[in-house]
Amino acid sequence: MAAPAGELFAARVGRLAIRSLYREVALDGKPGLVGPTGNGSHPDMDFTTFMRSLQALRGYFPAIAACGLQRPGFAPLRALGIAAEADMLAATAAVNTHRGAIFNLGLLCAALGVLQAEGAASSAEAACAVVRRCWGADILAGLSETSADAPLSHGLIVARRDGSGGARQEAASGFPAALNVGLPAYRAALAATGDGELAAMQALFALIAELEDTNLLWRGGRAGLDYGRRAAADFLAAGGVLAADWRTRAVGIDRDFVARRLSPGGSADLLGITLFLAELDGLA
Numbered sequence: 303m304a305a306p307a308g309e310l311f312a313a314r315v316g317r318l319a320i321r322s323l324y325r326e327v328a329l330d331g332k333p334g335l336v337g338p339t340g341n342g343s344h345p346d347m348d349f350t351t352f353m354r355s356l357q358a359l360r361g362y363f364p365a366i367a368a369c370g371l372q373r374p375g376f377a378p379l380r381a382l383g384i385a386a387e388a389d390m391l392a393a394t395a396a397v398n399t400h401r402g403a404i405f406n407l408g409l410l411c412a413a414l415g416v417l418q419a420e421g422a423a424s425s426a427e428a429a430c431a432v433v434r435r436c437w438g439a440d441i442l443a444g445l446s447e448t449s450a451d452a453p454l455s456h457g458l459i460v461a462r463r464d465g466s467g468g469a470r471q472e473a474a475s476g477f478p479a480a481l482n483v484g485l486p487a488y489r490a491a492l493a494a495t496g497d498g499e500l501a502a503m504q505a506l507f508a509l510i511a512e513l514e515d516t517n518l519l520w521r522g523g524r525a526g527l528d529y530g531r532r533a534a535a536d537f538l539a540a541g542g543v544l545a546a547d548w549r550t551r552a553v554g555i556d557r558d559f560v561a562r563r564l565s566p567g568g569s570a571d572l573l574g575i576t577l578f579l580a581e582l583d584g585l586a
């Protein structure tokens with residue numbers, strides 16, 4: 303018997319989510335981040351940890367896309383996200399590989415479900431607008447919430463210490479950094495080079511240069527964030543991945559980030575989102 307249309311839709315969205323996260327982590331030479339040939343500023347994880355984590359999340363993205371088909375409030379999405387985090391931590395021996403991705407990409411998968419239920423075409427702009435419109439206020443409410451079952455995360459500590467809205471602000475605003483920074487950089491570099499990996503690297507540096515990345519803030523404070531953003535901006539000003547010597551420059555930035563224990567984990571998550579959004583047009 304053929305699978306119902308909703309199941310096929312959710313499976314398609316889930317495959318795209320996992321593929322996008324795989325492309326992010328498989329991109330070699332990212333500064334300070336885990337990749338196939340190095341673990342950047344992260345002694346507690348490597349590429350294998352990310353593969354185990356992705357395996358554990360295979361069921362989550364279709365499940366949250368299917369939940370979106372019911373046009374849910376925020377509470378059921380949050381419950382799915384919390385369960386997925388527990389699955390991730392069980393698969394990685396308690397290492398945080400995909401906390402941001404579970405949140406960001408989960409919301410976008412659910413948004414695609416809402417668009418499908420409304421009979422609307424899926425596009426990057428439409429999916430981001432659904433997250434803002436349907437769940438933005440509830441997402442922001444989490445910034446001031448703390449309770450016994452919601453302990454202070456690094457992001458919440460940084461929100462209080464440095465006044466940064468981090469992942470919650472970005473999602474509640476409809477992912478402006480992914481839409482207005484990551485996606486244009488990715489598309490322009492893809493048009494110029496025809497190479498998806500080069501385009502992804504350019505998008506990553508563009509995101510690092512612009513984002514209030516709470517991973518950089520947590521590890522390095524304001525000075526660390528400013529240092530990371532300036533390094534990425536200088537890389538772009540020198541031509542980014544279109545410069546003949548870009549790899550040498552990227553290796554130097556990676557070395558500097560690792561020496562300072564800096565990791566642009568939020569920018570990496572938004573690269574995953576960018577790669578997901580880039581493939582949305584015509585998905586439905």
Ligand SMILES: CC(C)(COP(=O)(O)OP(=O)(O)OC[C@H]1O[C@@H](n2cnc3c(N)ncnc32)[C@H](O)[C@@H]1O)[C@@H](O)C(=O)NCCC(=O)NCCS
Binds near residue numbers: 405406468514517
């Ligand atoms: C809101 C989340 C991301 C927690 O955020 P918080 O900033 O408090 O925690 P933490 O610092 O541990 O993780 C945030 C992660 O977001 C990513 N990130 C950092 N900065 C940014 C940014 N500016 N934009 C986007 N992502 C970012 C990083 O990868 C980071 O690891 C989320 O994990 C959460 O609360 N989950 C509970 C379940 C839930 O609400 N789910 C919603 C539906 S899926």
Ligand SMILES: Nc1ncnc2c1ncn2[C@@H]1O[C@H](COP(=O)(O)OP(=O)(O)OP(=O)(O)O)[C@@H](O)[C@H]1O
Binds near residue numbers: 326336517
């Ligand atoms: N390729 C990647 N390499 C490293 N981190 C990544 C990568 N892609 C995404 N990230 C994000 O970075 C986060 C991990 O960063 P980090 O280890 O700094 O967080 P932490 O465990 O909360 O804090 P810390 O280790 O600084 O005490 C993950 O939640 C993940 O979302």
